[in-house]
Amino acid sequence: ALIILFLGLWFLPAVRGDIPPGCAAHGFVCDGTRILVFGGMVEYGRYSNDLYELQASRWLWKKVKPQAPSTGSPPCPRLGHSFSLYGNKCYLFGGLANESEDSNNNIPRYLNDFYELELQHGSGVVGWSIPVTKGILPSPRESHTAIVYCRKDLGNPKMYIFGGMCGCRLNDLWELDIETMTWSRPETKGTVPLPRSLHTANVIGNKMYVFGGWVPQSAGGEISAHDGEWKCTGSFSYLNLDTTEWIGLISDCQEDKSNLLPGPRAGHCAVAVGTRLYIWSGRDGYRKAWNNQVCCKDLWYLDTEKPPAPSQVQLIRATTNSFQVKWDEVPTVEGYLLQLHADLPVPSVAGIPGTGVPETSVLSSQGSSQITLRPQTSANVGELHDLDKRTVNPDASVSSTVSSTQTMVTQQAVKTESSSTNGAVVKDETSLTTFNSKSEAAETAYVMPSTRVSTGQTNDSHSSKTPQRQMAPVKTRDRQWYDVGIFKNSSAVVSQFYLLPEETLNISNKVEGADVPDYRLLKKQDLFPGTVYRFRVAAINGCGVGPFSKISEFKTCIPGFPGAPSTVKITKSVDCIHLSWEPPASPSGNILEYSAYLAIRSTQLQENPSQLVFMRIYCGLKTSCIVTAAQLSNAHVDYTSRPAIVFRISAKNERGYGPATQVRWLQGKVHVQGSI
16 A cells, blocks of 8 residues: 655555555655655565556556566566666665575575666656676675765765675675776775664765664674574664765664654664655564564654755735745744844833733644654753743745835845854754754754644643753844744744843853743834834754844835735736736725836946846736836846846825835746845
8 A cells, every 4th residue: 555644644645557566675766756666575475576657646556567688687576675766767786586486485595686777757667777887796685775875076976785684684885886887895984883684774965874674682792693683773873975984873772761762673664855864664573573573653753954044034014013924935844933133223121111921932833733743862962951832923925015106216235144053953742942062963853743733723831941042153243133933834924023131132242152031031022113124034943943044124114104015916928917916905095006116127237236226117096007028128137046027016195105015026926025
């Protein structure tokens, strides 16, 4: 059966076509939206050499028949082989075959043959070939792992084979240069993991992460050469593929009385999604006796590094005292830290009455999936400290506003800044946990997510602990940034921010690693009308707070003036485009007219690319207009990110024009941008 995990929810897709029989220890690769499955054990003693393709976009199975090699025979039926994808080719190595024609009389034969399978683009295969290789082939084995790695800056793609089983368990490492088809045994540094089989190996960045498997049972500190006793392990290591150095993260004898780590297992599966490693199922036991084995049904994931910086904060809507903002999602993160800086001096808590201690925490999952996590604690990974429970604000979608009242206006570029925060943050139920460590091993953190989906608010209760999120050093001449909050989703409605006590404000400007106070003890400051605020956002995962985004700048509306138009839509015709929008949510009276502007080419723009020059292309009461081909021919194409044409739309009432919504049209997609 094919079972899919999507957004924390397991489901069984309705597949059709040539559905393969159930099998174990098969080869499996994912190429875009198609999956290829080769070989495996159909029943005890009966192995397969069939190849199936699943088009996951249609849930359609197809049995494919590759051409046989021009020299030699196609792969024989087998199990426990490796099947690795690089480019448009799959590489098959080793496995276990049955020498007997009688499936009840199993005569095992370990293999070390090597095949290459060429794929067709999108669907189908060409055929098998047997590459001519140089060097010494790895010894026969099954239940090993094989990964492919290619350095970004230099070098040929390499396939690495580790461990496996051939009468006894192995821990040797082999390298194949795929360009020259040369086998070699690389010299390694560090402590090599115990011999093992039925483990997993995955590449993230320049590291090969090896977890679990069957390992020999040591007797008196020594491992038997005959491998007569064995057990499952939960040990975890990685190999730096650039330096070929082994680094141990979790040892085989490490105690885990609190069940904060994945338990020992073999025959599990592991997959890398971005910089996150997911581990699912497997079995635990010893001596390969079925009555001594337990099936694992838990799902874990490991964050291996801090997340990248999100996109700039974008604005959907501005009012006199709030912003509705969003930013692009970052894959596999637990939340986002949103900060702002105000143009006006913000007084310390001692100098201004705040709005009181927040009655809800700063992290919730209203309207979204609730994920329960279990963080790792170990001497190798770092010390954990509790953070208070926080409420995530899950709202919104996005737009942006800018002021514009003239026929031709210019946009002053906003200076970009970035910062980063050290420490690691792991979400534990609805709380965030951090640890600090200078060691390389501390860049990883295990969590166990719940695979149930729930909706509604989380418990508003608070933890009694003080948060220990470590701040990046702030220079005294730099701006003071204030936390808006930590958000589960990539959107927020901002009407307040947290004020720091005066003594903390002074310390955070001068002392590296100043801690952020408990949000429950902080007062909040309302946004002011007609004020410019700068925003930045950072993503959070199990390893901590990543770098901040580039800075965006927005201005709250002045009372009496209309808000910015919203929900801008652009549709393309043969010789023109159609521009439409919704009236401001807060018109502050009657709307007298709208103006639409187009960024155009100009000599001023050539001299100063950071300033856009706009020409008014529409003025009237309608909430739509036509942009002609003649007008578009003079448009400036903005290359600050993806090539786009920039529009602005603003509304006017009895007091005058309010802020304008600025959008970037990506030739078919509207991207709402920042404002001035």
